[in-house]
């Protein structure tokens with residue numbers, strides 16, 4: 345199987361966008377450098393058990409991960425503010441703007457995920473994610489594409505279950521339904537499932553294995569799957585992000601205001617930049633929303649947020 349491990353780390357964003365358009369995905373090894381990841385690594389324990397804590401059963405949080413792969417997912421805003429900030433790291437936003445060819449983008453979902461060897465079955469069948477990322481179906485028209493990213497918070501070699509992906513070169517003709525192509529020999533029912541065995545698709549898989557900081561960017565119509573963790577006492581920490589153009593209203597996987605009362609959200613807002621907040625829907629400076637009235641209210645709601653970028657452009661009636 346081909347691996348992206350040997351690819352150059354410093355791929356330029358235009359090259360990444362070209363690969364994304366052709367293959368439906370691009371793997372960027374070590375895209376987030378170690379110095380920007382260190383605060384995240386230091387705070388992972390605020391959310392998830394360490395490998396030792398899970399495997400030695402010394403961490404009371406360990407039980408949650410047994411038997412259900414999706415039970416290891418936390419959703420934004422995270423208990424760790426550093427991990428919340430990583431979801432809208434400047435490099436992540438640059439990449440999203442470049443791939444979506446739009447400077448006004450929105451974060452449509454953010455999840456952090458811990459997986460532990462032996463906790464459950466992480467091996468998945470090839471599928472697309474669009475059924476819970478859009479109300480419609482994926483489009484490859486510029487301006488109508490949706491973007492997902494996996495971000496590795498630790499090194500993820502093959503034995504720690506990296507996602508596998510299939511280039512659009514092999515899948516462009518597949519219809520919107522079915523959506524799951526089961527591994528050869530497995531059975532399933534329902535119109536969204538194809539259990540005829542798809543050896544050609546599985547033979548075309550590419551591994552997303554890479555070091556900490558690797559970003560795998562893929563379009564919502566790209567076939568991919570999770571794989572098994574086999575390393576003894578292994579752990580994989582990752583983040584799963586979704587982005588869309590601001591006007592792509594049918595691709596709203598999460599509405600952020602429902603979490604707006606949580607302490608973790610307020611802590612995030614207090615440390616975020618206007619650009620990061622815009623990704624959640626904050627109007628940018630110069631927007632007519634910003635008036636003495638709204639600024640006064642925002643100062644009460646978010647007392648530690650520096651409102652200068654918005655107040656210098658506020659409309660005075």
Ligand SMILES: O=C(O)CCC(=O)C(=O)O
Nearest residue numbers: 505506507568569570571
């Ligand atoms: O976590 C992974 O590596 C992939 C997971 C995935 O594709 C999914 O749950 O839809």
